[in-house]
Amino acid sequence: MSAPVLSIRNLSIDYIGADTDFPAVRNVSFDIMPGEFFGLAGESGCGKSTIAFAISRLHRPPALIRTGSQILLDGRDVLALDEAELRRFRWREVAMVFQSAMNSLNPVLTVEQQFFDVLKTHAGMSRTQARARAAELLAMVDISPDRLSSYPHQCSGGMRQRIVIAICLALNPKLLIMDEPTTALDVVVQREILGRIDTLRQQLSFSVLFITHDLALMVQACDRIGIMLEGELVEVNDAQTIYQSPQHPYTRRLWASLPRLTGAPMAGGASA
Amino acid sequence: MTDTTPILALHNVSKTFGRADRPVYAVRSISFALHRGRTLALVGESGSGKTTAARLIMREYRPDAGQLLFRGTPVGKSGLKSYRAAVQMVFQDPFAALNPAHTIRYHLERPLRLHRPGLKGAERRAAIDELLARVKLDPALIAPKYPHQLSGGQRQRISIARALAVDPEVIVADEPTSMLDVSVRLGILNLLNDMKRELGLALLYITHDIATARYVAEDIMVMYAGQIVEWGQTSSVLGNPQHPYTRLLLSAVPDPDRRFAQTASGDELNHIEDIRRRSALPQTQTREITPHHFMRPLPA
DSSP states (O other): OOOOSEEEEEEEEEEOOSSOOEEEEEEEEEEEOTTOEEEEEOOTTSSHHHHHHHHTTOOOTTEEEOTTOEEEETTEEGGGOOHHHHHHHBTTTEEEEOTTGGGOSOTTSOHHHHHHHHHHHHHOOOHHHHHHHHHHHHHHTTOOGGGGGOOGGGSOHHHHHHHHHHHHTTTOOSEEEEESTTTTSOHHHHHHHHHHHHHHHHHHOOEEEEEESOHHHHHHHOSEEEEEETTEEEEEEEHHHHHHSOOSHHHHHHHHTSOOSSSSOOTTOOOO | OOSSOOSEEEEEEEEEESOTTSOEEEEEEEEEEEOTTOEEEEEOOTTSSHHHHHHHHTTSSOOSEEEEEETTEEOOSTTHHHHHHHEEEEOSOTTTSSOTTSOHHHHHHHHHHHHOTTOOHHHHHHHHHHHHHHTTOOHHHHTTOOGGGSOHHHHHHHHHHHHHTTOOSEEEEESTTTTSOHHHHHHHHHHHHHHHHHHOOEEEEEESOHHHHHHHOSEEEEEETTEEEEEEEHHHHHHSOOSHHHHHHHHHSOOTTSOGGGOOTTSGGGGHHHHHHHHTSOOOOOEEEETTEEEOOOOO
């Protein structure tokens, strides 16, 4: 069995307050294997985004990672990296798609310039090399290279989200973190984008950490799923077990709160 | 549909934006009716014209063509005040819909003062308490609070209470749960269901989440590119979808029984662009599938 890409051990993160500290993440441990699509689910405020930020050390005060916590990426201790090492680590090893990533593009730069920014800084590419690589990356997310000369506002929300994903994949990261990547998009576009990610991770063999509160979507996409409640990881299982025979009462409650499209109407069902 | 006269009906209503040489057909000749004690869901993706339809009903926009009938009478300048009292809206964003500088009591007192001037001091206070109790919030605890002190779900309950303050007959709810956590969503949907049953309200539920539409609505309409492409009883439309766009929309809804890898080659998801392009063409014919289920066939 191969070594995990990401290994998190006893991760505890507190938000430091003037009087009391708020424990956002409590003693969380899990692994993500190479090429694995791993999901982290839970309600707002359960700590799932805090974990995502901590993995690429993007957490800011008052968030504090407690001593004894360990984050290993490909065997490297992420919490021990210095500033220069961090700059090389981010994007090359771990890339992150934020919740409102489609609004994270710079509105006054063309798509090509935003690709060039990354490819020049991290890979030392020339304009010509960067243009070719950018066209290749756009093709991976089904966008025509004509779009390189567009500004973000000329692209639809779904297209902007795919452009951000393409930029994230520019340096062949080992792990792609997606924090609610499609929450602002409608179902058809969401399905297109996640289907594309699923194909790409098989072609390029990167791992995915996928964060959402939509359990049904998570079961469709993920190999394994972790369920979080108030900072604790209460259940980790393969997707089918989470769906067919959830072990933790909270996982069962989450399922019970989701209206379904087919099958029996839910408890207290609609009159329709 | 029921055989009683609808409270509110739209007849071939159209709305176009943009310049004459580059028109955007936001709503193209749509017709539907809202009945007492029933919920009609309007589903479709972003940009399909759902919100424009809501704004036409709220008289934020005037139709370029077609008619709005309220209890069988065309809605005009006269009687607009009673129309506004009868038709209320619940918005998508519970954070933006309330004024951060005022208490919850103020938010509920205002519509009561404007639309029910007969109520005096103590009666009005009792009415506020009753409204809060109706949306299952503790009046003593909630009334003096400011919006920022409430959760998203509580704020959406306040929006519903505010809509109910004027004794409306129709409520238009535009994505009322899309910004709430899954665990809170169901409470709001149940509340809307209770209101419909207890107060005999006619509800227009606008959403892109078809599973929640199934949960609250007896009837459903699927909208794409400004046209209603398929409509009828929710069970029939979702159980036996006929229009290619309805099928595409349904196949894209997250379903734990279908892994991504299992998409079949004949699946709508492999023809997204083609279905979108053809579904945007004008479709003027109507085909009856059953007496309670209709669609617009694509032009050949």
